[in-house]
Amino acid sequence: MHILNIGILAHVDAGKTSLTERLLFETGVIDRLGSVDEGSTQTDSGEIERRRGITIRTAVASFTLGDLRVNLVDTPGHADFVAEVERALGVLDGAVLVLSAVEGVQPHTRVLMKTLRRLRLPTLIFVNKIDRAGARERELLADIRRRLAPSCVPVNTVTGIGGRAAVTRPVGSTQEAAEILAERDDGLLELLVEGGTPSADLVRAALAGQCGDGVTYPVLFGSAITGQGVPELLDGIGTLLPAVSRSALPDEPARGAVFAIERGPSGEKVAYLRLRAGVLRVRETVVFHRGQNATYDGRLTALSVAGAPAQREAVTGDIVRVWGVPEIRVGDHLGGPGPAGQAHFTPPGLETVVRPRVPGQEPRLHAALLALAEQDPLIGTRTLAGGDTSVLLYGEVQKEVIGETLARDFGVEADFEPSRPVYFERPAGTGEAVEEIQRHGRNTFMATVGLRVDPAPPGSGVDYRREVDLGSLPPAFHRAIEDSVHLALREGPHGRPVTDVVVTLTRTGYSAPESVAADFRGRTPVVLARALRRAGTIVYEPCHRFEAEVPLETFGAVTASLAGAGAELRDTRRRDDTWVLAGEIPAAAVHEVELRLPGLSHGEGVWWSEAAGDRAVRQSTATR
Structure with missing residues (x-):
């Protein structure tokens, strides 16, 4: 028995969950197709998912193809739930990236594909909705090659595209596929140069090999509603994506x-x-x-x-x-620690304070949020001074879902403050400080602590190191220093959390039997604060990458509004009778811009944004 764990990924509303239903139906797992509109799908099992028609939590369904068991991981398509997608990527052998034949390559599609290419995860591209009016084939294939990956090979083609009678059939000639594959296959290239015609089996084998290496992407057209193209997709899953042998070696640790x-x-x-x-x-x-x-x-x-x-x-x-x-x-x-540096997407950039609508339910609310954080660690709840609780977010839809979940699953109705950006500090340079054992005065600490802070690459978080021998202190004292470092970094010189920093323990000392762990817990924050001030820190704000498509005549009003919100335009291009604007905008301004856009664009504007990086902020807004 072989096994294949694959993920279904897509921009929201591309038909990902409907495709999952069709795959389960075609393989005999279910005897009736579920409907997203009716809330009867297998993988969207939550009440909120069924009512909203979106996937929020990763779900797993299975089917078999001969001796191959396929575990199908249905992931969210909405950018607010990108953390769910990130976690799924770490367990997959391959992926199916779903596009709409009508909407084509959408912004979140490009983000997902960029990640899949970076991971070199074997991927099939399924172009859904060929039965819808406005569906395209050759034009969309060219757009896929231009905007997603140049090495895309169509496996089937469509007759009657854009109507209910649309049907798929295999590509008649292997010449186009052979020319694309020959760029990475010397044997195939030599055959073409000599004027030979590669057989269909040879081209298929080359396609399977390059797909398995994550460098070439088969493209299949179809419809999850009518079932067209789904048999070819199932065949591609079974023959083009690399399965693993379901096995166990004797005495191998789990x-x-x-x-x-x-x-x-x-x-x-x-x-x-x-x-x-x-x-x-x-x-x-x-x-x-x-x-x-x-x-x-x-x-x-x-x-x-x-x-x-x-x-x-x-x-x-x-x-x-x-x-x-x-x-x-x-x-x-x-069985062992995971590899470091696994994050593929930007962490949440917004924060909100949540309070119970009924006074006295604060402990119940906090417990409920902690339970939700177990399912999604990036929620990052923390208790603020005064007893309020803050929650980290990717966007407003996520806030709405959290609110509904609290009410439905935990019986706590909550009010949320307007979201604000998560400012943070990074060291600007290197700083070092030492405090020796002090036996006299009011603030006596029987502990010597020396710390150095150095900048670290963006996204690396906090790295704690030791330049002293582990035996220089009792283990409890070492733990006290390390724990205190992490706690103290929650508030830097400007009152913001400090990240992307290496903190190195450079000097230690204690006096037996007077020294206790509390001495190190009290001294460490003082030394670290002094080292951070000497290094200097810069405050950053989270940003979103955005794309907006607006009518030609609204270009001036929209760009003026974006500029007023602090956005930086990186690209403007004309597409038929619209302008497509792309750039970077502070996370705090995204929701306001989304609300303004319909009025500025006569109700025809289309907006998309996603958390992507950060930038330094002005000193006047840096300090809390």
Whole structure:
């Protein structure tokens, strides 16, 4: 038995969930097609997902193709839930990127494809909705090659595109495909140069090899509604994407990654993980890693293998649901720490303060938000001075969904303050400070601490290092220093969290038996604050990458509004009777611009934005 874990990715409304339903129907998993409009789909099981018609949580469904078991991971398409997509990428063997034949290449499609190309994840491109008016084939294929990837090979073609009678058929000639594949295949290139005609089998084998390497992308046209092109897609999944052998080596330790959390009917925590090696059995105790240092044990009380719920053990390649580990969180790794630097998308750039509508429910609200943070660690809840709770967000839709979830699942109605940007500080240079043991005076600390701060690459977060011997202090004192460093970095010289920094412990000292851990907890923030002031810090604000398409006559009004919101235009291009504007805008201004755009563009403007990077802010707004 071979196994293939694939993700279905798309810009919102491209038909991703409908395609998932069609694949399950065609392979006999379900006997009736679900409808997004009716809220009857298999993977959008939540009440909010069914009512809104969007995917919010990653879901897994399975089907078989001969001796191949395919686990299908349906991910959100809305940019506000990009964190769900990011977690799914870490467990996939391949992907299907869905486009609409009508709307074509949309902004979020380009972001997803850029990530897939960077990861070299084997990917099929499925062009959906060929039965809709306005659907295109050759023009859209050229646009895909221009805006997504030049090495795209069409596998089928369409007759009668743009109507209910649209049908697909295999591409008649292999010449176009052979010429594209020959750029990376010397044997195929030599055959073409000599005037030979490559066989269909040879071209198919070359396509499978280059698709498996993540450098060439088969393109298939079809319709999830009518079923056209779906058999060719299933064939492509089975023959063009690289499956793994479902196996287990003797005595190989179990290794895997947790990529989703849900709550069972009784409120118990259920974790989804991809098993990369070894065997996982019920009632055995395993070790989970969080980050590079923290570990905890978990005893599995139950497990369920995707596609084979009757199996009593999971092996390499399986996606498995496990019960019985209350500490488990998304991002934890089984059997060893995960690789560093796995983030593929920008972290949330907005923050809001949430309060219960009914006074006295603050503890209940905080507990509910902590439970949601277990499912989505990037929510990043924290308690503020005065008892309020803040939540990190990607956008306003996510805020609305959190509010509905709190009311429906936890019985807490909440009010949210207007979202504000998450400002943060980065060191501008290097700074160092030392405090020696002090035996006299009011602020006596029986601890010597020396720290150096250095800038780190953007997106790297906080890195703590030691230049002293581990044996220079008792372990409890080392833990006190490291914990205090992370706590102190929550508020830098300008009152903002400090990130992209390397903090190095350069000097230590203690006096036995007088010194205690509290001495190091009290001294470390003082030393770190002094080192940060000497290094200097710059405050940054999160930004969004945006695209807006507006009528020609509204160009001036829209660009003036964007400039007033602090946007920087990077590209303007004319497309038929519209202008397409692209650039960067502060995250704090996105919602206001979205609200203004319909009035400025006579109701015809189209807007898209996504969290993407940051920029330094003026000193007047930097300090809190």
